[in-house]
Amino acid sequence: MKTRISSLLGVGELNSTVQYDSNVDFGTSLSMATSNVLSVPVLVFLLGVISVRLKADLRLPDPVYQATAIYLLFAIGLKGGVALRASEPADVLLPIVVAIALGIVIPILVFVVLKWMTRLDGIDRGAMAAHYGSTSLVTFTAALVFLDSLDVNYEGFMPTLLTVLEIPGIIVGLLLAKKYASTRSQVEGANSRDSNSRDSISRDWIREVILGKSVLILFGGLAIGFLTGVQGYEQVEPFFGGLFTGVLALFLLEMGVLAGRRLSDIRTAGVGLIVFAVVFPVFAGTLGIISGYLAGLSMGGAMILGVLCASASYIAAPAAVRLALPTANPSITLTSSLGITFPFNLIVGIPIYYLVAQALENWFL
Amino acid sequence: MKTRISSLLGVGELNSTVQYDSNVDFGTSLSMATSNVLSVPVLVFLLGVISVRLKADLRLPDPVYQATAIYLLFAIGLKGGVALRASEPADVLLPIVVAIALGIVIPILVFVVLKWMTRLDGIDRGAMAAHYGSTSLVTFTAALVFLDSLDVNYEGFMPTLLTVLEIPGIIVGLLLAKKYASTRSQVEGANSRDSNSRDSISRDWIREVILGKSVLILFGGLAIGFLTGVQGYEQVEPFFGGLFTGVLALFLLEMGVLAGRRLSDIRTAGVGLIVFAVVFPVFAGTLGIISGYLAGLSMGGAMILGVLCASASYIAAPAAVRLALPTANPSITLTSSLGITFPFNLIVGIPIYYLVAQALENWFL
Amino acid sequence: MKTRISSLLGVGELNSTVQYDSNVDFGTSLSMATSNVLSVPVLVFLLGVISVRLKADLRLPDPVYQATAIYLLFAIGLKGGVALRASEPADVLLPIVVAIALGIVIPILVFVVLKWMTRLDGIDRGAMAAHYGSTSLVTFTAALVFLDSLDVNYEGFMPTLLTVLEIPGIIVGLLLAKKYASTRSQVEGANSRDSNSRDSISRDWIREVILGKSVLILFGGLAIGFLTGVQGYEQVEPFFGGLFTGVLALFLLEMGVLAGRRLSDIRTAGVGLIVFAVVFPVFAGTLGIISGYLAGLSMGGAMILGVLCASASYIAAPAAVRLALPTANPSITLTSSLGITFPFNLIVGIPIYYLVAQALENWFL
Amino acid sequence: MHEIDLLTIVTESILKERLINDLKIAGVTGWTMTAAQGEGPRNRRVSEVEGGNIRVEILADPHTVERVWTMLKDSYFSNYAVTAWQSKVQVSRADRYLGNESHG
Amino acid sequence: MHEIDLLTIVTESILKERLINDLKIAGVTGWTMTAAQGEGPRNRRVSEVEGGNIRVEILADPHTVERVWTMLKDSYFSNYAVTAWQSKVQVSRADRYLGNESHG
Amino acid sequence: MHEIDLLTIVTESILKERLINDLKIAGVTGWTMTAAQGEGPRNRRVSEVEGGNIRVEILADPHTVERVWTMLKDSYFSNYAVTAWQSKVQVSRADRYLGNESHG
Numbered sequence A, B, C: 001m002k003t004r005i006s007s008l009l010g011v012g013e014l015n016s017t018v019q020y021d022s023n024v025d026f027g028t029s030l031s032m033a034t035s036n037v038l039s040v041p042v043l044v045f046l047l048g049v050i051s052v053r054l055k056a057d058l059r060l061p062d063p064v065y066q067a068t069a070i071y072l073l074f075a076i077g078l079k080g081g082v083a084l085r086a087s088e089p090a091d092v093l094l095p096i097v098v099a100i101a102l103g104i105v106i107p108i109l110v111f112v113v114l115k116w117m118t119r120l121d122g123i124d125r126g127a128m129a130a131h132y133g134s135t136s137l138v139t140f141t142a143a144l145v146f147l148d149s150l151d152v153n154y155e156g157f158m159p160t161l162l163t164v165l166e167i168p169g170i171i172v173g174l175l176l177a178k179k180y181a182s183t184r185s186q187v188e189g190a191n192s193r194d195s196n197s198r199d200s201i202s203r204d205w206i207r208e209v210i211l212g213k214s215v216l217i218l219f220g221g222l223a224i225g226f227l228t229g230v231q232g233y234e235q236v237e238p239f240f241g242g243l244f245t246g247v248l249a250l251f252l253l254e255m256g257v258l259a260g261r262r263l264s265d266i267r268t269a270g271v272g273l274i275v276f277a278v279v280f281p282v283f284a285g286t287l288g289i290i291s292g293y294l295a296g297l298s299m300g301g302a303m304i305l306g307v308l309c310a311s312a313s314y315i316a317a318p319a320a321v322r323l324a325l326p327t328a329n330p331s332i333t334l335t336s337s338l339g340i341t342f343p344f345n346l347i348v349g350i351p352i353y354y355l356v357a358q359a360l361e362n363w364f365l
Numbered sequence D, E, F: 001m002h003e004i005d006l007l008t009i010v011t012e013s014i015l016k017e018r019l020i021n022d023l024k025i026a027g028v029t030g031w032t033m034t035a036a037q038g039e040g041p042r043n044r045r046v047s048e049v050e051g052g053n054i055r056v057e058i059l060a061d062p063h064t065v066e067r068v069w070t071m072l073k074d075s076y077f078s079n080y081a082v083t084a085w086q087s088k089v090q091v092s093r094a095d096r097y098l099g100n101e102s103h104g
């Protein structure tokens, strides 16, 4: 069963039967891209970036920013849970298995690809793998808003895949770094910079990753949505549904400031890293789209899975990596994920993944 | 005149004429209970409790939590004021008088009952009386949401009764403790632990109770709603009406964390206190329902008055008690009111009071 | 083209064709005034003032207050931008030119008038000129809510005029003070209290004025609204449109507290300043209304331009003045703008400007 | 530069208004407050529901600080969660922070 | 009044739970924390995304403070943004702040 | 452990950017800031509308602290609400906090 999350977001039209012609020509595609850039959330992101250039950082007060993050995570989870309940188990199972597989494969690819694209050591490559193996909630929701604005359908259980993809990538990335560290310290002795990390890596990180607050809220929302169903959701729809895009816009103001601050670090990042931060998402996104089609998803659903694969975490992963891999350099991972990949995906990536999904549609559907 | 607050909450249907059959069978009752537990606010509360067990307390940032409390208090007051204006004075007067009487009788009952159920001294019993004599806004609103979901009507002026019941119970509880303290210090001399409390009891507490911020916002909302009427309310309805249940859900996340932290204290609370915290609400709730019927309230209204009597304060009363009775042990009162009675009411109490109100309906209406 | 911003705020009726009879009699006018005072935002403002009298200041937590300000500024800008795009450039140009002229003339008037009404020196008069030359967002939006409640049309691009009027007045006021300071220090030597201000005046103030956060958010919202248009706005309308009046009400609680704290300073302000703070707004408001008619605005639009001229800034101006004119006494400017002019405008000024606009209508339209 | 006492008090946020009031009665002419959280050996509090702790710093002459300590001992230590400490610091413009000696 | 050590630690807010835990292991019986921002010579941090710094104050006996310094040197200084300083202050009821000497 | 100066400045939050800038000009290499409220003998402020006070702590060598005091006296004391105090504290890794002596 395919439902549109926008029908939950919107007021009426629960049984929306909007038809769209997926074989649109290039002119239409371009206008879609423009309409993505000219959406309020994307423009607000740019306003945040510009405000950093003007030295008047338009940050939200910290507690409000945190509450906004809680709201977004919970609202996405909730809607995903409601839609999951309305879905056939048979329709959901394969996509979940595929998502887990992607959550394992992608960080390994990152770890390997970065070895010949950059000079980063194994610790930093493991940290990168954890970031790119996980996902970005905001990129995901911006893609939903994009599809909704085009009236394109997608499976309602996509937030389930977001939740599923959130964790494995982080764990695999940390394991890769750990393995590298223990190998090297055997070779070089305990005086290397990794001796500390090896020590602390066994402490909080599993707890921090699996029971991190963002995962808990997302997962809690999913479970609550599943238990309460459409009827329960209706009571809170004006808050968690109607306001969603507006709150997302406010959140992107802050994201713009954070990304804007990273922009000046890009010069120091090295060409390899910059190329990686732009090219790898397109590659992983295409991988995700193909996997999505193979798992039986609709065009909209396959595109969203692509976005999940293409996006890099900048909330859950940084926290986990900072605790588990203290010697990894956060400015490398954050410059890449928050300073380059995130704006790239938000502004040009989303329309690209849409075009890719359209192009590949005839091969699969 | 009986209006449904949900008609103010909702968009249209101001003259809702929904009919319900109050003689539902047990199966239906059970399904109502289930639907209460499976509502978003209650599930979010449980998520908060669980997060404490997982050591990842999902608290809202403090300023957001406080703003949420202001919003809930004001919105409830506002809607109550609007409904009060639409009511016949004759319909409102008797319920108000009855509510004041309950606000005096219930804390006295608490003070006496605790004497033979527990070993608490008069100071702590006075503190408990102040908590159980006052009311819980969140329990009250959860009951409204419950009735709305069943399409059961109730008098729109119920928030007026909430406001009326907020204060007297606290004052009576503090007076009981004060009388106990002065009696004992006459007997034992000034060296008892109460000498300080006797001193400070005469300082800020009347001000703190009557002009406490929560009371002021609630009362201010009531007055503003009364003055502005339906026409003025319509302008702010999307904010104070439409979002209400969703904001309540967010608030309950925090309440769940606070209650969850108290859970571990329950073991140390003593059997008497635990039994009291579960049994007394049912007793006081039934008393409130009967009084409600005698005051001429509808079935829904009587049930809500029952909920008001059954619920214990954990915002206004703790603050007032802390200032006026510094020697009272807050962990006793909070474990009981927030750790036991609040979850009990929220999860099983509300359906119970509904069943009691139904059972007694034929005797009175 | 004349659109009503309320049609953007509301759900449907984009082509509202509401007719009103502008030659209403005095009784109707009075009832309009009453309905202004009895609106939720104005009553909440009074609740804030009263709470200060009762020593229980109902302030919002600081981060929430700041976020609310960001929300209001951005929402106003956004709606203005959407409406601007829907307007004919020819219709907008003259009003913008007129607004800039008013932004230069009014502070000069303030500087001169205060010279013979009070004993303030040139520094404090320049500070006052900066405050009264700029505008008050909240007074402006309260006037929009007032017109919406009367179903009176106004040009949708009014927020553009707000943005335009925000800055010039501050700059002119600061320049007047600066000129005074340099003249006097030439006469008296460098030991005057202005030596410091002369020094610092050349430092941050231009940046602070032009790139102040509030101006940036307002202007950013305007640009985003213009770029995204009605279609993009629809996605965020429930958040930035539907909630607007409710959030404004919450904001006014805090404004009431801040104004209430200034009330006690009024006695020390001197008769001249008090008279100025009440009479000058009426004068500047009338000037604005006449200018509005001359610029071709509708009755509603002329009235709003009057409100912009009549209102005094208490967010952007105080910050800029504090940095650029450190020797100016903030308690003079804030007592006047926040303690007197703001409540005056909010409660009686808005209906007055409406009556003036009505009275003058036949001469111009 | 002059030597003066700096007294820091950490207590339940619910006592905010009362503490400020008592400080003024003791002759304090100024204070700086930040919001805080904390744990201590007692931990018997309601503040969790009310927003944590407050941390108040007071610059004052030794006599005023002495009066504040007495006030804390008499009315706060036995019933409320309070931690306080004191040290000597250097200030310029010391007269700004000198208490009203009529209290001595 | 008794003399006691006051140790102030400023570090990344992400370390909050871990630091509190390590402090308790070192024998600290209480702490007071405020939210902070800051800049320093290193500035290599993720906290910007996670909410800035924390500023923790600990009253304790010299032995416990010594253990905390050792703990900081071993597990924090090399990898995280940390600034810490220490001074002597006066308290009453000093026993409230004395560490569990079984750690010595 | 090394002895170093700790300077604490409480002032109007509106001055945040300007103060940080002036501190850097004076040779300060790091700072820690918390949000604060307060009252003082002057109380002539606009900050109430702008979000209260800031409380800034600076670890630095005596020369740098000297320069900061001069800067405060020249540009802040007469016009703005400012309170500042100074004391000696113990740090490890003292070199982290030593100012750029080219300013001396």
Ligand SMILES: Nc1ncnc2c1ncn2[C@@H]1O[C@H](COP(=O)(O)O)[C@@H](O)[C@H]1O
Pocket (backbone or CB within 6 Å): D010, D011, D037, D038, D039, D040, D041, D042, D043, D044, D053, D080, D081, D082, D083, E029, E030, E031, E032, E033, E057, E058, E059, E060, E096, E097
């Ligand atoms: N050893 C300590 N060091 C720093 N702060 C403390 C210490 N002990 C207690 N506190 C603070 O004092 C408050 C009250 O302590 P208590 O009375 O033990 O609950 C705590 O919440 C902490 O903020």
Ligand SMILES: Nc1ncnc2c1ncn2[C@@H]1O[C@H](COP(=O)(O)O)[C@@H](O)[C@H]1O
Pocket (backbone or CB within 6 Å): E010, E011, E037, E038, E039, E040, E041, E042, E043, E044, E053, E080, E081, E082, E083, F029, F030, F031, F032, F033, F057, F058, F059, F060, F096, F097
């Ligand atoms: N000289 C200093 N004075 C006060 N605080 C400092 C100083 N240097 C660093 N800090 C604080 O310590 C934190 C960590 O410094 P760093 O390790 O250099 O990033 C900074 O964010 C500041 O809050």
Ligand SMILES: Nc1ncnc2c1ncn2[C@@H]1O[C@H](COP(=O)(O)O)[C@@H](O)[C@H]1O
Pocket (backbone or CB within 6 Å): D029, D030, D031, D032, D033, D057, D058, D059, D060, D096, D097, F010, F011, F037, F038, F039, F040, F041, F042, F043, F044, F053, F080, F081, F082, F083
């Ligand atoms: N005696 C004092 N002790 C602690 N802080 C003070 C004292 N006097 C003033 N302050 C702080 O310094 C700020 C400015 O003081 P003032 O310049 O008098 O307005 C106040 O808001 C307080 O935060």
Ligand code: NA
Pocket (backbone or CB within 6 Å): A106, A131, A132, A133, A134, A135, A136, A308, A309, A310, A311, A312, A313
């Ligand atoms: Na990914």
Ligand code: NA
Pocket (backbone or CB within 6 Å): B106, B131, B132, B133, B134, B135, B136, B308, B309, B310, B311, B312, B313
């Ligand atoms: Na009760």
Ligand code: NA
Pocket (backbone or CB within 6 Å): C106, C131, C132, C133, C134, C135, C136, C308, C309, C310, C311, C312, C313
């Ligand atoms: Na003006």
